[in-house]
Amino acid sequence: MAIVSIYTVGRLNHPYDHPASREFFEVGNAVFRQATKTGQLIEAFSPDGVPFPEVAVKGDGNPILTLTVWKSLQSLYRFTYSGQHRQALRDRSKWMAHYEGKHQSYVVWWTDKLKDVSWDEAFKRYDYYIQNGSTPFAFDFKNAFDEKGETYLVK
Helix, strand or coil: CCEEEEEEEEEECCCCCCHHHHHHHHHHHHHHHHHHHCCCEEEEECCCCCCCCHHHHCCCCCEEEEEEEECCHHHHHHHHCCHHHHHHHHHHHHHECCCCCCCCCEEEEEECCHHHCCHHHHHHHHHHHHHHCCECCEECCCCEECCCCCEECCC
């Protein structure tokens, strides 16, 4: 059975030790606790020691990257747009910088094995998405695909 990964990328408006950034991390930790309680989150990868790609460090602000793996696209979508995460998305402009030019804050893809998910794979999928848009290889929620590569309406 296929599993789904999501890579997110953003930049903080302020240094890590700024009160607004500390609030972001407090909210983020609460959101992560909520994610683990769903029973749908399989893995969360730490960005510690990961060499960030140029797109993440280009511009002002400290980069924030996440990489998580979920049991299904539906569970990932439901989590993203509900509860504390939904509120965090509404509040993101307090914490996150606006990117100039072509940018997407996340990319989603299917894989068969957890061992195939890595930061390098996330960066590759993101770059592909930026160059090609949504395809079965790398996509967003608006133009999603199921694990067989068929167009899928996420709701």
